[in-house]
Amino acid sequence: MANIAIIGSGFGGLSLAVRLQAAGHQVRIFEKREKIGGRAYQLQDAGYTFDMGPSLVTAPSIIRSIFGAADRRMEDYVDLVPLDPFYRIFFHDGTHMDYNGDPDRMKAQLAQFSPHDADRYDDFMQDMKGIYDAVITEGLGKQPFDTLGKMARFVPRALRLNALKPVASMAKSYFEDFRSHFMFSFHPLFIGGHPFRAPSIYAMIPYLEREEGVWFARGGMYAIVEALGKVFEELGGQITTSAEVDRITVTVGKATGIQIDGTHIPFDAVVSNADVTATYRRLIDPEHRKKWTDRKLDGLKQTMSCFLMYIGTKKKYPQLAHHTLILAERYKELIDEIFAHKHLPVDFSMYLHVPTATDPGMAPEGCESMYVLIPVPNLKADADWTAIKQDYADKVIDFLEAWGMEDLRSSMEVCHLFTPEEFASELNATDGNAFSLEPRLTQTAWFRPHNRSEEIGSLYIVGAGTHPGAGVPGVMLSAEATLSNILEDHPVTRGRMSIPSDTRIEVQHA
Ligand SMILES: Cc1cc2nc3c(=O)[nH]c(=O)nc-3n(C[C@H](O)[C@H](O)[C@H](O)COP(=O)(O)OP(=O)(O)OC[C@H]3O[C@@H](n4cnc5c(N)ncnc54)[C@H](O)[C@@H]3O)c2cc1C
Incomplete structure (x- = not known):
C-alpha cells in the first residue's frame, strides 16, 4: 500500500481518489478551495442553487463504473433524470431545433430545413459510431498514451476513421444547412475546443449522447461531486479543504511529497489534478524540469475562458429548455475572434443552463435558477474584467430582454458573476482558461x-x-489512465502498511 497525495478535487481527482482507495492505497486529497468539486463547484444564495460549471451529464456508464470500482451502486447515491430535448437551439433567424437522441424526431426536424440533411443523419451517426467504438468501447480514452508505439498504432486507425480531420469539416461532409452544420460540430466548444480545428475524435459526441442519453443529476451536478466525496471517505480516504499546495517536493528525480505553508508532508506518490501548466510551472522547481521548462510551458495552447452569470429570477421562462443555446449569426468568425485573443466580440452566442426546468427544488417555489455562459477570450486578451464585468453583464441582460426574456432585470433576485479572472484566482487556471489545454491535434493523445x-x-x-482531456467523461477516463500508471509503479502489496502522514495543518473540512 502506498500513501498517495492528490492535489485538487475536481472530477478527475475525485474519480482517481475513489479508484485508488478502493484498490487498496491510502489517499489524501488536498483542495485549495473551501469545498470540493473544482470547476463543478456549487453556489447557493437566497434559496437558489447553481452548478457553477459542468451541467450536462453524458456517458453515465463512465460515472457508474467509478461506483462499481468501489463495490457500490451509483443509483444508491445519485438520482439521474433523462432529459428530452438534450438542447433547444435558437438560431439567429428565429428558427429553433429541439436536439435529442430520437432518430425519427431528429430527421423530421432536419427535413424542415433540408431533406438532404435528414437523409444523411443515419450515415453520420453510423460513421461516428466507429470513432465512439475506438475511444469508448475499446477503451482508447482510458489508456495512457505514453509511448510512441501506442501513438503509431492509433494513427492509422484514426486516419481510416477520418478522426483527425477537424470536426466542422467532418460535419460539412454530411450536412449542407447551416443549422445542421452547427448542431453536429459545436460540441468541442463544451470542452474548450475550436470546432474548425479540434480533431474529429470529438465528432463522436453526438453519437455518445444518442447512445447513452443526456441526463441531469437531481440536486445538480454537485450531487455527483458529493456522492464521490462520500464514497471516498467511506472507503477511508481523507479530504483536506482550504489547503493550497505550494510545492511538490522532488528528490533525486522522484516526487517525495508536498509542501503547504512551509510544512512538508511526505508521500510515496503525488498526483496533480490542478491545472497542468501551473503544476509544472508553480509547484515544481525548475531544476527538476528538463522537459516542462518554462519556455515549453509558454508554448502550450490554453483554451478560451467563459463569462458566467448565475441568475435567480422570481419569474419563470418556459421558452427555455434545461439546456438552451442562443446563437449569433456568425459561427466560425465569432469563434476565431474569441480564440485569437483579440477582443470581446460585440455579438453574443451563449449557453443557458436552466436546472429548474427539470428540478424545481433548485430555486424557491415559482422561481427560476439559471446560468448564462458566454465564451470569451482568456486573459491573454488583456481585458480588465474587474473594470468591465458589470457593464458586460448589463449588455447580456439587455440582449436577453430584447431576445424575449421579458422583465429579466426587474425579476432578478440574485446575480453572481464569474469571469476569466476568477478562473485564474479561484482555480489557478493558467491565463484564466476555462477548460485547461486546448483539444487540438498537437495537444492530443501522446502530444498531451x-x-x-x-x-x-x-x-x-x-x-x-x-489524456484524454476535458469534460466530465474525459476527466473520469483520465482517472482510469492515471490509475493504470500508478498501479504499474505502485502495485498494491497488501500487508505492507506505511503510516499515513498525520502532519497537522489549519484546515476546514468539506
Ligand atoms: C462553465 C463550464 C461548463 C462546463 N460544462 C460541462 C458540461 O456540461 N459537461 C461536461 O462534461 N463538462 C463540462 N465542463 C468541463 C468540465 O467541467 C471540466 O473539464 C472538469 O470538471 C475538470 O475537472 P478536473 O478534474 O480537470 O479538475 P478541476 O475541476 O479543474 O479541479 C481542479 C481542482 O484543483 C484545485 N487546485 C488547483 N491548484 C491547487 C493547489 N495548488 N493546491 C490544491 N488544490 C488546487 C482547484 O481549486 C480545483 O478544485 C464545463 C466547464 C466549465 C468551466
Whole structure:
C-alpha cells in the first residue's frame, strides 16, 4: 500500500481518489478551495442553487463504473433524470431545433430545413459510431498514451476513421444547412475546443449522447461531486479543504511529497489534478524540469475562458429548455475572434443552463435558477474584467430582454458573476482558461502532457490537462489512465502498511 497525495478535487481527482482507495492505497486529497468539486463547484444564495460549471451529464456508464470500482451502486447515491430535448437551439433567424437522441424526431426536424440533411443523419451517426467504438468501447480514452508505439498504432486507425480531420469539416461532409452544420460540430466548444480545428475524435459526441442519453443529476451536478466525496471517505480516504499546495517536493528525480505553508508532508506518490501548466510551472522547481521548462510551458495552447452569470429570477421562462443555446449569426468568425485573443466580440452566442426546468427544488417555489455562459477570450486578451464585468453583464441582460426574456432585470433576485479572472484566482487556471489545454491535434493523445510525468518518478497528472482531456467523461477516463500508471509503479502489496502522514495543518473540512 502506498500513501498517495492528490492535489485538487475536481472530477478527475475525485474519480482517481475513489479508484485508488478502493484498490487498496491510502489517499489524501488536498483542495485549495473551501469545498470540493473544482470547476463543478456549487453556489447557493437566497434559496437558489447553481452548478457553477459542468451541467450536462453524458456517458453515465463512465460515472457508474467509478461506483462499481468501489463495490457500490451509483443509483444508491445519485438520482439521474433523462432529459428530452438534450438542447433547444435558437438560431439567429428565429428558427429553433429541439436536439435529442430520437432518430425519427431528429430527421423530421432536419427535413424542415433540408431533406438532404435528414437523409444523411443515419450515415453520420453510423460513421461516428466507429470513432465512439475506438475511444469508448475499446477503451482508447482510458489508456495512457505514453509511448510512441501506442501513438503509431492509433494513427492509422484514426486516419481510416477520418478522426483527425477537424470536426466542422467532418460535419460539412454530411450536412449542407447551416443549422445542421452547427448542431453536429459545436460540441468541442463544451470542452474548450475550436470546432474548425479540434480533431474529429470529438465528432463522436453526438453519437455518445444518442447512445447513452443526456441526463441531469437531481440536486445538480454537485450531487455527483458529493456522492464521490462520500464514497471516498467511506472507503477511508481523507479530504483536506482550504489547503493550497505550494510545492511538490522532488528528490533525486522522484516526487517525495508536498509542501503547504512551509510544512512538508511526505508521500510515496503525488498526483496533480490542478491545472497542468501551473503544476509544472508553480509547484515544481525548475531544476527538476528538463522537459516542462518554462519556455515549453509558454508554448502550450490554453483554451478560451467563459463569462458566467448565475441568475435567480422570481419569474419563470418556459421558452427555455434545461439546456438552451442562443446563437449569433456568425459561427466560425465569432469563434476565431474569441480564440485569437483579440477582443470581446460585440455579438453574443451563449449557453443557458436552466436546472429548474427539470428540478424545481433548485430555486424557491415559482422561481427560476439559471446560468448564462458566454465564451470569451482568456486573459491573454488583456481585458480588465474587474473594470468591465458589470457593464458586460448589463449588455447580456439587455440582449436577453430584447431576445424575449421579458422583465429579466426587474425579476432578478440574485446575480453572481464569474469571469476569466476568477478562473485564474479561484482555480489557478493558467491565463484564466476555462477548460485547461486546448483539444487540438498537437495537444492530443501522446502530444498531451502524459498521465505519468515524463521526467519525475512517482508524479502523475489527472484531469483535463492530460489524456484524454476535458469534460466530465474525459476527466473520469483520465482517472482510469492515471490509475493504470500508478498501479504499474505502485502495485498494491497488501500487508505492507506505511503510516499515513498525520502532519497537522489549519484546515476546514468539506
Ligand atoms: C462553465 C463550464 C461548463 C462546463 N460544462 C460541462 C458540461 O456540461 N459537461 C461536461 O462534461 N463538462 C463540462 N465542463 C468541463 C468540465 O467541467 C471540466 O473539464 C472538469 O470538471 C475538470 O475537472 P478536473 O478534474 O480537470 O479538475 P478541476 O475541476 O479543474 O479541479 C481542479 C481542482 O484543483 C484545485 N487546485 C488547483 N491548484 C491547487 C493547489 N495548488 N493546491 C490544491 N488544490 C488546487 C482547484 O481549486 C480545483 O478544485 C464545463 C466547464 C466549465 C468551466
